[in-house]
Amino acid sequence: MDKQDASSVLSNTRIDYFDLAKGLGIVSVLIGHSMLGEYINILIYCFHMPLFFFISGYFAQKSKRVNKRWVKKKALNVVIPYGLAVLGTIMCSVLVEEISGLLTGENDNHFFSIVINWLWAGGLGTGYHLLFKDMSLPAIGPIWFVLALFWALLLLELLKKISPLTIVMPALFISLLGICSSTFIRIPWSIQEGMGALIFVAIGYEYRKRNFCQLTKNKKVRIGILIIAVVYTSLCLVTGCHIDMVKNDYPFLVIDIIGTISVVILVLHICCYISKTRIRLECLKMIGRCSLWVLVFHTIEINAFPWYIIHKICSQLGTSELSNIIIAALRICGAIMVSTGIEKIRSKRQFGHMKS
Numbered sequence: 172m173d174k175q176d177a178s179s180v181l182s183n184t185r186i187d188y189f190d191l192a193k194g195l196g197i198v199s200v201l202i203g204h205s206m207l208g209e210y211i212n213i214l215i216y217c218f219h220m221p222l223f224f225f226i227s228g229y230f231a232q233k234s235k236r237v238n239k240r241w242v243k244k245k246a247l248n249v250v251i252p253y254g255l256a257v258l259g260t261i262m263c264s265v266l267v268e269e270i271s272g273l274l275t276g277e278n279d280n281h282f283f284s285i286v287i288n289w290l291w292a293g294g295l296g297t298g299y300h301l302l303f304k305d306m307s308l309p310a311i312g313p314i315w316f317v318l319a320l321f322w323a324l325l326l327l328e329l330l331k332k333i334s335p336l337t338i339v340m341p342a343l344f345i346s347l348l349g350i351c352s353s354t355f356i357r358i359p360w361s362i363q364e365g366m367g368a369l370i371f372v373a374i375g376y377e378y379r380k381r382n383f384c385q386l387t388k389n390k391k392v393r394i395g396i397l398i399i400a401v402v403y404t405s406l407c408l409v410t411g412c413h414i415d416m417v418k419n420d421y422p423f424l425v426i427d428i429i430g431t432i433s434v435v436i437l438v439l440h441i442c443c444y445i446s447k448t449r450i451r452l453e454c455l456k457m458i459g460r461c462s463l464w465v466l467v468f469h470t471i472e473i474n475a476f477p478w479y480i481i482h483k484i485c486s487q488l489g490t491s492e493l494s495n496i497i498i499a500a501l502r503i504c505g506a507i508m509v510s511t512g513i514e515k516i517r518s519k520r521q522f523g524h525m526k527s
Contacts, residue, residue: 187456188446189226192439194459196222197466198503200313204473205499209411216413217404218434220316223462224368225435227320228375231327241328249321252463256314256470257293261286263475271477289474296360298417314470315361315417317463322365323372330373342373346428353419367419370428371435378436393440400437403430454507461510468509469502 199219203212264285288309295301298315301308326345330338349366357363377383403426407413412422414431421427445452458465478498485494 188442190456190459191442193462194455197462201502213413220416221371221431224371225375228372256467259471260474261289312470318361319365323368346370399433457510461513465506
């Protein structure tokens with residue numbers, strides 16, 4: 172991470188190792204939701220969602236200010252993937268229900284209940300099932316991230332205007348407010364989750380703005396980051412506790428923030444090092460470039476696809492322990508297929524622009 176990266180940000184050219192890191196992050200999301208094991212999940216949760224918020228902050232433009240045009244643009248970036256995820260979930264859920272009815276001979280019409288359930292989930296905009304008066308409210312799933320990111324970026328822009336010299340301390344206060352308030356009251360549309368994520372966005376922004384990437388080239392600083400990252404992940408593994416941003420759950424509060432940021436910076440440096448070697452991970456980079464659409468696909472399949480069939484088949488074959496591994500592998504294959512399709516669409520568009 173160097174000055175060349177900053178110039179690449181300004182010129183909107185892609186930086187290979189950021190795509191690699193995002194690819195690693197979204198694949199980690201797929202693996203984490205496949206439940207391959209407690210320790211694997213703890214390691215994944217130590218960095219995967221903070222990584223995306225950090226990178227979003229890193230690429231936030233310095234000169235931008237909040238105005239109607241900015242809000243409209245960012246809102247559109249939320250509405251399109253979020254709307255597609257909700258619509259796709261409804262369509263696939265109805266389709267799976269119809270096919271299941273045909274196969275089992277049960278003709279119960281659940282069309283309206285399915286539509287209402289997922290519209291309610293989409294309206295609430297939370298990533299997990301909230302409890303309200305002993306009733307479990309529907310959750311929209313992984314796409315909560317785009318809502319939280321919108322609020323985090325909006326808060327970042329406001330802080331840039333209110334506190335131009337440093338935004339980390341005000342961001343930390345807002346994040347702690349969002350995290351602590353979640354234990355008393357839950358607000359829909361992932362607003363509190365966005366407040367909690369603000370500190371990662373703010374640190375990512377300051378990391379590039381103040382050129383901290385040059386500081387982390389220092390050997391002693393790198394060793395310090397490595398030690399903090401190892402100590403933090405060890406703490407999580409020993410205690411069985413970890414950060415869970417979708418629930419705004421930070422068991423160690425500030426320690427979680429410091430620890431996950433250290434792991435995120437370590438992951439970015441590892442990806443930077445790999446990108447300079449002969450190791451070519453083009454597939455992972457491609458998934459990283461299409462990570463948002465992979466998240467949309469993942470939201471639809473985790474909500475609508477009958478993964479219990481895999482568990483039943485493996486159970487009948489006496490290989491129950493392989494079911495989650497198979498599900499993770501299928502999800503990664505799906506991510507590759509989605510990314511390949513998106514890349515082809517992008518290349519056709521670029522070719523069309525060149526011709527015109």
